[in-house]
Amino acid sequence: MGADNAIPSGQLVPLRTKDEVRASLETHRVYVVEIPARFANTVKDVIQAAIPGFKTAEISHLRRVVQFKYLPAHLQKQFYPPARLQRGDEDTSPISLSPCSTPLPPSPTGDVEIIEEANTEDEDIVRFFVLCPTRFIQHAELFALLRRNPPFTNIPVPPKLLYVTVPALAPTSAEQATMWSETYWPIAYKNTNPYGPHPSLVLRNTIEIESEVHKWLAVAAEAGSEIAALGLGEKIGCVVVDRTRGTSEVIAVAGDCRWRSPSGATEAHLGRGNVMAHSVQRAIAMVAKKRLRMAGADPALLDRSLFCDIPLTDVEKPYWETENIPASGYLCVDLDIYMTHEPCVMCSMAILHSRFRRCIFGTRMPLTGGMTADTIGTLANPGKGLQHGMFWRPSELNWKFLAWEWQSKEKDAEASVKDILHV
Amino acid sequence: MNPEEKVYHERFMREAIAMAELALKSDETPVGCVFVKGGEVIGRGMNETNRTLNGTRHAEFVALAGILSTMPISTLKETDLYVTVEPCVMCASMLRQYGIRAVYFGCWNERFGGTGGVLNIHSDPSVDKPYPVHGGIFREEAIMLLRKFYVQENEKAPEPKQKKTRELKTEILPMDIHAPKSTPSPSLV
């Protein structure tokens, strides 16, 4: 279990935020109609005038005008054959398609806009045009509206309204845009993420910490093992690391201490134990006490034995004794926390209160964890999760930070604590 | 809540306010609490985040660290909390893990409230038993204390001393403290 000879075999996976999960799950239906390409702008204006409440920004992640050949396979099958619409009235003024309403193949990067040359032949090829989400207008009303406007005033064929299920919100990555283009509708990806940290920020941080994750998680596990061996806590631990000065400096290491009595003895493992002595709470308290000490104040100020914030094991002690924290610092700003398991709701909020910079954990706790937003769960608890996603809820909570899970290939950690335990 | 109950709860909320006033005198965010079992106060606490440099030293933690040093955890199943400001998400989760019986509070916390202000940690799906909450007892008094603190801290900082320290001291701003937009039913739900 030593930190030195362990071979990293796993993957650092950024957690999805609560809004990202919502964005990836929410779909709704839109109306699509077949029209000749050159009538795209005309139809667009008709819809806009008739449904003022509908803002096109809502569907800006969808390619508005799409050729048959770029539709996903299931829609090609469903809409086959594409209609051969006759040309409309010759006196209609020529239109130029704006870049955003140009049919595009789903490109892998998605952020390159290509303006398609509109040649005369192309203009008569039928296009699939996204009208609006179905909640804005009844089918019959929309049908009548299209019927009394070009091109349907000029061609004998009535409008054929199609229903298509599409993602309600914009994609948060290029991969997601590509996947959606294949499963729902051609998608535009603008290389931004309105629902979480920008992908480039996540990538930069992932690269920065990747090589050390295994090492710190091993120290965290060691802290859990040592404290469990003393009978004072569960096999849970965490490590607080400062990476602001180029190299990594361990500020505090703490194991779980829920079974330690106020006098320091081992208590019977009944109920939840001392909740305030979860490893995250202990580590945060150690950081605070080191700051007090560095500032020349008494680190034992207002201390209480139930906080269990003195070092208790061989792995905790040396880091507690090292004077390596600036006295001028503020809470846990700029510090990273590595945990053997996903922290409980209380500890997730404690991390937030302490303004940590980054949070990395080993094993998900779908029944008690506060960090994950999805319901992927674990082998033992598939499809489960509290969905709090507390690391990134900027519109509700007053701090946000980056969070990852370490997906180990070893998978022995999962069995180390009971699934109903609060970490 | 009938008049008799009101008198009972207000009596303990007054004790919580006294703790918040003590916090204000100690240069701490004025949040105070008492834990009550069988009509008796069994523990008191106030915010200690500024003096300990620890952002988790909320009144509820401080009070429980005292109580549980002499009483078993099972005591809390028959114990109610009275706190001047709605418990934050962290404290709301802690109280549920410990099995608190009920929580009574003064004003809501729109910044990080865990029992209705922002999240509903007291009643959300969880492996722990939910607990009832009742907010709004001496709400104005609780808000007034936070305002006083805000003014006091601003007056005390003529020169822009350590910005970060001040940031912590005013962690709950008066404008964040008000009833939630959708006011929960006043009953014990």
Ligand SMILES: [Zn+2]
């Ligand atoms: Zn915890």
Ligand SMILES: [Zn+2]
């Ligand atoms: Zn709190």
